[in-house]
C-alpha cells in the first residue's frame with residue numbers, strides 16, 4: 001500500500017489551523033448550538049428543563065453527559081437543544097450562528113443536517129422548518145462574506161430511523177433541492193433500526209437522482225454498513241468507522257503506523273474502497289459514544305493510509321466541545337499529520353460533497369488548494 005504524501009510532522013500551529021480551508025460534511029444543526037443561545041431560547045419559549053442556566057456550566061454539562069460511552073445516552077442530550085428549536089425565529093438564529101461559527105473556524109464549505117420532523121412541536125410545518133433554516137444559512141453566509149471569511153453552506157434533511165417519516169422527509173429533500181437542500185440522511189439509535197427499514201425513502205431518492213448518506217457502522221457493526229451500501233445505495237457513510245471490522249491487519253500492526261502493507265480487506269471493505277465511498281469520520285464523537293475506546297485506537301489513520309476516502313467531521317460541536325480545527329489538531333497530534341495530509345482529507349471531503357461538480361471544482365481550485373499552498377510555504 002502506498003504512503004505517498006503522508007508526512008510525519010510535529011503538531012500544527014493552532015493559529016494556522018484556523019486559516020486552513022476546511023470542509024465539513026457531517027455536522028448536526030441541533031448538535032452545534034452555542035450554550036448561551038440554548039439559554040436565551042429556553043427563556044424565550046419558557047422551556048424550564050435545562051440542566052443549568054449558567055453558560056459555562058451548561059456547556060460542560062453537554063460535553064459530560066454526551067461522554068457516556070453509549071450512543072443512546074449520548075442522544076438524550078438532544079432533548080434540550082431540540083426543545084428550544086421550535087419556532088421560525090429560533091431555527092433561523094441557530095442556523096445563522098452555526099454558519100458564523102463555522103466561518104470563524106475557517107470552514108469554507110459545510111453540509112449541515114437536522115431532522116425537520118423534530119421541530120414540529122409548536123405547530124410548524126416541515127416546509128416552514130426547512131425554510132427557516134435555509135433563511136438562517138443565507139443570513140450567516142452574508143455575514144461571513146461581509147467579514148471576509150466566505151463560506152458556502154447547504155442542508156441535508158435527516159429522518160429519524162426509529163420513526164416512520166423517512167419517505168416524507170426524502171420528498172422534502174427533493175422538493176427543496178433547488179433552494180439549498182442537497183441531500184438526505186437517516187440518524188438516531190442504530191441498533192435495532194437497520195437502514196433497510198427505510199428502503200422506500202432511499203428508492204425515492206435514487207428514482208429522483210438525488211443523493212443521500214446513511215449513519216451506519218457507528219454503534220452497530222458491519223451488517224449496517226453492508227445494508228447501507230448494498231441494499232440502500234448510500235452515496236456516503238455517516239461514520240462508517242466499523243468498516244475496520246472487515247480488515248485484517250498484518251501481525252503487530254498499531255493504529256499509528258505509517259503503512260499497513262499486507263492488510264487483507266473483506267468484500268465490504270473492498271467495495272467501500274473500490275467505489276471510493278466517502279467515510280464521514282467524526283473522531284471525538286466516536287470516542288464519546290464508545291464506537292472506539294480512545295483517539296489513539298481510532299481506525300482513522302489505518303483507513304487513511306489504506307487510501308479509503310476519509311473525511312474529517314465534527315458531528316456535534318456542542319456535545320463534543322469541538323470544532324473542525326480541533327478535530328484536525330487532535331488527529332495531527334495523534335497520528336503525526338502535516339498540511340499535505342490535512343489538504344488531502346479536505347479535498348476528499350470537497351470531492352464527496354453533494355454540491356454540483358462544477359461548484360466543487362471551483363472551491364477545490366480557487367479556495368482549498370491556494371489556502372494550503374500558503375501553509376505549505
Ligand SMILES: O=c1[nH]cnc2c1ncn2[C@@H]1O[C@H](CO)[C@@H](O)[C@H]1O
Nearest residue numbers: 028075078113114115158187188215
Ligand atoms: O452520531 C450520531 N449518530 C446517530 N444519530 C445522531 C448522531 N448525532 C446526532 N444524531 C441525531 O440526529 C438528529 C438530527 O440531527 C439529532 O436530534 C440526534 O438525535
Ligand SMILES: [Zn+2]
Nearest residue numbers: 187215238315
Ligand atoms: Zn451524526
